[in-house]
Amino acid sequence: LAGLNENHYTKEVVLFLGSTIGNFGIEAGKKFLKELGENLSSGDLLFIGFDLMKDPRTILSAYDDREGVTRDFNLNLLKRINEELGGNFDINKFQHYPTYDPITGETRSYLISREAQTVKLEAIDYSFELKQWEPIHTEVSHKYSFETIEQMAEYAGFRILKHFTDDRDMFVDSLWEKR
Numbered sequence: 644l645a646g647l648n649e650n651h652y653t654k655e656v657v658l659f660l661g662s663t664i665g666n667f668g669i670e671a672g673k674k675f676l677k678e679l680g681e682n683l684s685s686g687d688l689l690f691i692g693f694d695l696m697k698d699p700r701t702i703l704s705a706y707d708d709r710e711g712v713t714r715d716f717n718l719n720l721l722k723r724i725n726e727e728l729g730g731n732f733d734i735n736k737f738q739h740y741p742t743y744d745p746i747t748g749e750t751r752s753y754l755i756s757r758e759a760q761t762v763k764l765e766a767i768d769y770s771f772e773l774k775q776w777e778p779i780h781t782e783v784s785h786k787y788s789f790e791t792i793e794q795m796a797e798y799a800g801f802r803i804l805k806h807f808t809d810d811r812d813m814f815v816d817s818l819w820e821k822r
Contacts, residue, residue, distance in 0.1 A: 655687040662694035662814070665785040669747075672785070676799035680821055689801060689819040693787045697813050699745040702786060706741035706750055714739035717752050717781045729765025736760055740778065748791070752782035792817060 657679065664672045679689065706713045717739055721732040737754040744750075756773040763770045773779075789806070792815070796803050801819035808815045 655683055657683070657687070657689045659689065659691040660816070662692050662784070664691060665694050665787070666783065667785075668749075668783060669785060669791070673795055673798050676795055676801075680800040683821040685821055687821045688804075689821070690816060691819065692814065692816045693792055694784070694814055695808075695812060696745070696748050696786045696788050699743050701813075702750060703741060703743045706743070706752060706784075707739075711739075713741065713752065717754055720781055721754065724764070728767065729763075731763050733760065737779075743786075748786040748788070750782075750784045750786065751780060753778040753780055755779075789815075 664675070667675055676689075683689070708714075718734050718737065721730070721734055721737065724730040725732055736757050738757055740753045740755050742751050742753075756775060756777045756779070759775045760773050761770055762773060792806075793803060796817075796819050800822050802822055804818045804820050806815050806817050
């Protein structure tokens with residue numbers, strides 16, 4: 644983030660697309676946006692995407708999709724550990740388990756060990772035990788209300804210029820200006 648406010652002659656525009664901010668967690672996201680704002684000059688712009696709160700069944704079905712895309716994405720973490728750290732995770736001994744809390748807007752994904760197992764990581768000479776049904780937390784993704792987005796902008800020193808939503812209000816790209 645350093646160096647963003649070094650150009651005082653033209654307006655900076657920062658693009659933070661997708662809903663990457665949702666992977667931070669609310670407090671960490673607020674801290675990131677505040678730090679970003681501190682590295683911008685008054686009048687600079689931020690264009691940022693947020694996944695919005697919606698029917699909890701819609702959100703949960705996106706993380707527990709029939710095609711297994713999210714399951715495969717999370718199991719790939721164990722595959723990469725096996726490849727890059729010399730792990731011995733048996734991918735077939737895990738099941739994908741997503742949750743969604745409609746009060747906090749937090750989606751969490753877990754890989755659940757279907758049986759007790761010992762996992763070794765050769766690259767760091769480390770072993771650990773997983774109990775049957777023990778979860779490994781792999782992912783968090785927050786969904787936001789417009790109220791929360793407004794609070795985050797205010798906290799970080801921005802004012803919202805405009806929201807651009809899709810036709811079903813499931814996602815928003817928001818244009819902010821540094822105060």
